[in-house]
Amino acid sequence: MAQNMIIRTVEISKRFGEIIALDKVNFGVEPGEVVVIIGPSGSGKSTLLRCLNGLEKVDSGEIIIDGIKLDKDKINIHKVREELGMVFQEFNLFPHLSVSGNLCLAQETVRKRSKPEAEKISLELLKKVGLLDKKDSFPNQLSGGQQQRVAIARALAMNPKIMLFDEPTSALDPEMIGEVLEVMKNLAREGMTMLVVTHEIGFAREVANRIIFMDQGKIIEEGCAKDILNSPQNPRTISFLSKVLK
């Protein structure tokens, strides 16, 4: 593997009781790459993302993010998280804050930006995701798609080097999936390094540089998007794709 990997894992394993969520996973992401992880539910995709930003602790193995090794004792975890933006399936906006409050909070408390500075950045990002007119709304006044776009803007406000997406469209009504994917595609075109867990094969086909197929805590197959989707080699990949693509 190349030395310029921005994310690198070495033999990481994670169990939840009897269930092995991650089984000695080795992988890496290069700067500017868009990597999509697919696989059946329970295959360890989400756990992998959570381990990368320390929301779950790995049982063994190493994670190196942008040259910083993730300590098991979590001392440097905040430093690493500042470089990793994360978007969740359930949006997880802060319901007691307005849209612009959601975007400003971590800028002010973590990045130590002044309020006017944070607000200026928030407005630019809301414009980018097409929600400038919603800056004073509260999360419950927005549709699911709008909430997820706010969540993406909130993560971007921290100027992360990498964006992690954990099934960002799985909780959305079908007609709202497109608007979120559009924002993500634009982000990919701008050269953002992205690691996306998703079931949206169309999105993978269009923007992914690389697709990783996971099953039972292991990486079964990986390669460029066209190869994996058009001519998968592993029988499990073939069986999964045949169900997803129908």
Place this chain on the structure above:
Amino acid sequence: MFLQQIFNWISFQLHILKNILIYLLPAIPMTIKLTLLAFALALILGLLIGLSRLSQRGLIKAMSKIYVDVLRGIPLLVQIFFIYFGLGKILNLNRFLAGVIAIAVCYSAYLAEIIRAGIQAIHKGQYQAALSLGMTPYQTMRYVILPQSFRIIVPPIANEFIASLKDSSLVSIIGLRELTRAGREYYSQYFVDFQTWLVVGIIYLIMTLSLSRLVAWLEKKYRVHGYGIPR
């Protein structure tokens, strides 16, 4: 003639009630002072204990659990006796301080449980979102979790506040001259029992009802968008 008698009786009763009221009024500030001070202390203690109950450290967690179990399991009256006659002798506490400490400590145990429940009611996605933005556990608690918990815990905390106002009457037993004590003094001087306790009861009721109104206002003020039944 008969009407005249009724009129005389009523005016006599009103006269007694007025005398009782005048006698009791100076004792009301003590009840208010006692409750406010004790409850403010109970809130601070309760927050600390409630957060300790959620601590990752085993020892802190275990000790806070013991604190809650012990204090919640002993009658407040016994705690007042213990603190005034027991600890008070050693620490030289006066009646007022002993009363404040007894109520504060006892209520902090209840408040700790309410605060703990309020924090645990917040969805774990909120922690994950805040942490993933690089916020420290303290910042997450301060800016994301507690503001949302606050809305949940205001009604039960208000209940405890009202209960503590009523329970402040127990401190009369160690001779602190608050409202209930003043009522007993009046009774033992003039032997009018029915009217005395009627007036005492009404004064408590006026105070607790005012508190209820205050709480309703607070709840409205700290309403969180997206929670509760839409009106």
